[in-house]
Amino acid sequence: MSTEKIFIAVAGNIGTGKTTLTQMLSKRFKWEAHFEVVAENPYLADFYKDMSRWSFPLQVFFLNNRFRAHQKITQSTNSAIQDRSIYEDANIFARNLYEQGQMERRDYLNYLELYETMCGFLNPPDLVIYLRKSLPKLKERIALRGRDYEKNIPDEYLSNLNRYYDDWMESYDLGKKLVIDSDELDFLNNPNDFNKIARGIINALDQRDLFLESVATAASVPAAAAKL
Numbered sequence: 001m002s003t004e005k006i007f008i009a010v011a012g013n014i015g016t017g018k019t020t021l022t023q024m025l026s027k028r029f030k031w032e033a034h035f036e037v038v039a040e041n042p043y044l045a046d047f048y049k050d051m052s053r054w055s056f057p058l059q060v061f062f063l064n065n066r067f068r069a070h071q072k073i074t075q076s077t078n079s080a081i082q083d084r085s086i087y088e089d090a091n092i093f094a095r096n097l098y099e100q101g102q103m104e105r106r107d108y109l110n111y112l113e114l115y116e117t118m119c120g121f122l123n124p125p126d127l128v129i130y131l132r133k134s135l136p137k138l139k140e141r142i143a144l145r146g147r148d149y150e151k152n153i154p155d156e157y158l159s160n161l162n163r164y165y166d167d168w169m170e171s172y173d174l175g176k177k178l179v180i181d182s183d184e185l186d187f188l189n190n191p192n193d194f195n196k197i198a199r200g201i202i203n204a205l206d207q208r209d210l211f212l213e214s215v216a217t218a219a220s221v222p223a224a225a226a227k228l
Contacts (some may be wrong), residue, residue: 004030006205007073007123011169012131013161014153015141020188021131022083023199028198032080034069036062045149055097056107063089063111068116074123085128090115091168096160118124124174128202129197131182132166135159178204 008031019035028031038044043061045075047054060202066086073080090112098108133141138158142150169179178200 002077005077006079006127007125008081009087009125009128010083010131011016011085011165012090012129013138013149013158013165015131015138015145016131016133016157016182017141017187018083018131021129022081024187024194025198025201026081026193029079029081030078032073032214034073034080034082036084037065045210049147051102055103056111057095059089059097060112060114061105062093063115063118067122070122082125085125086115086118086122086125086164087128087174088173089129092161092164096157096164100160101155126206127176127201128169128172128174128177129178129180129201130169131180133182134161135162136177137183138162155168176204176206179209 008025010025012018022033022035027033041058041061043054043058047058049110063086066082066084066089068074069082070086073082087167092225093106094103094111097103098105135155135158142153167192180197180200185193185197187197
């Protein structure tokens with residue numbers, strides 16, 4: 001669609017549909033897709049059984065993998081879209097584990113220092129898309145995908161993550177952001193819902209004039225902090 005490089009990150013709680021949306025946007029706009037490591041994660045199943053024991057190694061594993069993915073994206077000449085960003089690791093997941101008593105203070109401070117050091121080597125995405133979804137809808141989606149290690153995630157854990165996501169998005173100032181309230185959207189099965197998201201992305205980007213014919217169908221929304 002353009003020779004200019006674009007970097008998009010898709011953020012959101014467990015079960016919001018980040019991976020599905022990343023796949024669909026990658027196909028629509030010909031962006032390289034980068035997904036978070038789940039099946040290959042050696043800590044995830046153990047973490048859901050004993051969060052306090054495995055919280056620190058799990059977060060370091062995610063941090064390391066997302067740092068490498070972020071570097072790969074920014075060093076490439078191709079446009080890319082990433083399923084969950086490195087910023088969510090510290091601002092949402094590690095924070096939640098620490099404040100809920102599932103991570104020791106010394107581990108948390110060590111983690112934050114490592115995170116800040118890594119971020120000093122990174123250029124932020126052109127746009128962060130935040131998929132917001134209510135707790136009941138999150139639980140529906142988590143049940144539908146049927147991952148054994150997700151069956152017993154406490155409601156309080158998911159609710160806290162939602163709250164931290166809202167806090168993070170409110171103060172996020174590293175680049176453009178697009179907030180999508182997705183409870184009533186079915187972008188997988190409803191083309192109109194998906195097209196609405198695609199138009200919102202086009203309008204949220206400074207590079208929207210590079211989307212050629214797609215721009216002609218885009219509705220006008222504020223560029224700095226759009227919301228669907």
